[in-house]
Amino acid sequence: MLTPLFLLTLVSLTMGYVYKMPLVRVEPQRIQMMREGKWAMALKQMNAERLMRKASAGAVYNQSVLLETGTADFWVPDASCAPPPRIKGCDESECDAGATCKIFCPKVELCCGGPGGMLAERKYTCTGKNVYDPTKSATYVKMEGSWLFEYNNGFVQGLYANDTVRFGTEGEHRLTVPGTGFGRAVRISKYLMNRSSLFTTWHKNHQKNDYFSCPFEDYLRKIVNYFIAVHYNLICVLGPSGIYSRFDGVLGLGFTSLALTETIQPFVRAHRLGLVEPIFTVHMRQVGVADNVYGGAFTWGGIDTENCGNLIAYQEVSLVWFWQFRLRNVSVGSYVSNTGWDVALDTASAFIGAPHSVVKGVAKALDAEYSPEEDAYFVDCDGYPKLQFGIGENIYTVKGDNFKLTLEEYKCILPIYAMDSVFLGPSWIFGAPFMRQYCTIFDMKMFRIGFANSLQEE
Structure with a gap:
């Protein structure tokens, strides 16, 4: 898994720069559960190799995103998808959702179902996530339209935003990409947060444009892709093949012909702005069973x-x-x-x-x-x-x-x-x-x- 964007060193190139970003390796939950003897037979394999790093959009918000070469779209959870801060006095474990709250919480009426309690958080599907708040970003530009991804085990739906995307955590020398369109998820299926999937379906007509000019022989391929997407109103892509619970969003790095939304993924936009050459390298580290450790570099x-x-x-x-x-x-x-x-x-x-x-x-x-x-x-x-x-x-x-x-x-x-x-x-x-x-x-x-x-x- 990867966390939002990343980068480490800068090296001058003919056109742009080279940005190296370390990754954090998170062990697939399926393997953790099997090691603990908790894994029951599953219909879908939870097999995401999580390489994470931090990225941000707009104001200083760091999101941990799954770096995914099997998709071509970028989305992060929106602030409207997460609950507001708990009311003071409702943040103790005694006030957690369920019977515990009604029995042990000292402020039952306030916390056990009110706007500041855990029960109120149940309607929010991005609880615990690092979210993007467009109201706190001076560079946010509104984009019209909505989108919906349907995975085998759940869905993600949301709106669009245009803002500055930064690869890496605050304090690093980061690749900064202004004017980037992306998806802000306003609802994420709870099933997606706990199951795995291999394919994603998209139920909206969309236009196709390749990242860069294609050779003539590739036009036939583009026509075929367009036919599948528009005529059948359905397209399959590789999707997040593991639980959603340990990352905030997804940064797709596939070809634009694979994109399901009407946005251009940040790395492609960075090239179009002359910030980088259109090439990236993936190095994954062999770390055995270690979890939450250095896992390589992008x-x-x-x-x-x-x-x-x-x-x-x-x-x-x-x-x-x-x-x-x-x-x-x-x-x-x-x-x-x-x-x-x-x-x-x-x-x-x-x-x-x-x-x-x-x-x-x-x-x-x-x-x-x-x-x-x-x-x-x-x-x-x-x-x-x-x-x-x-x-x-x-x-x-x-x-x-x-x-x-x-x-x-x-x-x-x-x-x-x-x-x-x-x-x-x-x-x-x-x-x-x-x-x-x-x-x-x-x-x-x-x-x-x-x-x-x-x-x-x-």
Whole structure:
């Protein structure tokens, strides 16, 4: 997961600057619950790899946002979605919602149902979130229109705003992007705060414009995307694939052709204003089971030469929609498949998604045991083979330390799940296991993805 924007160092470039931002890694709640023995069988996998950092919009409000290459929209919770401050005297635990309040709270009439009590907070769906308040921002500009995202397990709806967005926390040298349009969520489904989803649907006609001018051959793809969105009034995108409870909003970094709202995501606007080159690098750290620790870095406007080795190769984006490319084959142990697929990179996923037949083949080759109660594959933590992917002319190997999630000393999860492909979309999702092994370079101008060895500490 990532927290609102980020940045660390400045390096001069031909056009703009390079901003490096450290990330905070938050362990997926599913893994935490499984380790504690609290995970019951779930229909949807809660598999978000949370890399967080702080960002702000307008006045000094820091939001922790999920940095998501599987979407292309930016939204944060609005002040109207959160309850007002509690009345003095109602902030004690004895006045929390429920029977406790009516029995133990010294100010029952005031706190147990009034505007200052916990019961009053139940109607608000952004309780505990860092919210955006347009009334306190001198740079806020009103935007007309509304939006609604429907996830498999809930929804988010809201209005638009135009304001200055800053990448990073107060006091840092931050990438500042004025005049940025974004969504301010006024209602968030409670189910979304406690469940996971893979896909998002959008129920509103919208126009498509690419980030930058596309080659002629890409116009057909844009027409197809437009046809899906407008004719069927429905589009699927990768969505927040984990609980909402530990971040405030979502910052999408996908292509504009994937955008569901009528706004331009902040990084694209930063390029249009000449602030950065249209390229960013993701470095994810291998931290084992650690939670709320340094989890890597996002580098805006260039390549991360501190955490990443020499470039291995670039791979062309196969469809200017998701950050997707062609995968030639996969092998592990005795299992090999040369079917060939499209795979999308998703910074918000802690797992690797693959076709059903591949998951079964990989699990069999690794002697993984499937548990219906946990809805997961379990393997011995020691000594299973490396997973190899054929991409372009190169073979990329994901080593065992990156292809397992430890629950107990001798009990590990195989971080892979079976998925159905999206129409014109990917058949695979490469999440944190792949991106911990290799730095990924997202080049929006040249429509390509680069791979470099990740320089991890031994």
